[in-house]
Amino acid sequence: MSPFTITLIRFGFLALLWIFVFAIVGVLRSDIYGTRVSRRSQRRAANAGATAGTAGAGAGAAAAAGAGAAAPAAATTGSVPPPRYPTPPRGQQPADQAAPPRPAQHAGSRPPVLTVTTGPLAGTTIPLRAGGVVIGRNPECALVLPDDFASGRHVKIYATTQGWYAEDLGSTNGTLLDDAALRPGSPQPMRTGAVLTVGRTTLELRG
DSSP states (O other): OOHHHHHHHHHHHHHHHHHHHHHHHHHHHHHHHOOOOOHHHHHHHHHHHHHHHHHHHHHHHHHHHHHHHHHHHHHHTOOOOOOOOOOOOTTOOOGGGOOOOOOOOOTTOOOOEEEEEESTTTTOEEEOOTTOEEEESSTTSSEEOOOTTSOSSOEEEEEETTEEEEEEOSOSSOEEETTEEOOTTOOEEEOTTOEEEETTEEEEEEO
């Protein structure tokens, strides 16, 4: 092989080496700085952005116009607030929930009680409630009498604004108030010390 041929081969290898070096540099540059965008691509992107901005502005104007038209209508047909009713002071009950009437009592006096003086429950005492107490053989009564001569719901004692009253509830053997018979449906007043007779049981109202 002649020296000239060897020299050409060397130059060829040298040229291939430089081409390889430039190719590597180009790849590294694209990886570091990214792909360059041409001006034509930039123009297309700018035109697309302008078109989208115009459409968004038109939609915003339409929405603003709709809101402006709805505002006067809402102002014209504004809802009327519901009326406010005064709240009763704490501890005060409405008229339809008023407490039952209570008999007048003197200051410092104890609430009246009903005491069994004779009969199977002699010595038993029950306090009287303004709403009333029922006496009889029924287990639901306030005072249950183990007396065969007493009815299930025999007599009721309750309070009014004028005092305590006793009312026979249609008993079989009747009720005596101070030796006077009570008629069913005709309540009679009871004073302190009054004696009530139910069958074989005698009760006294004590204040």
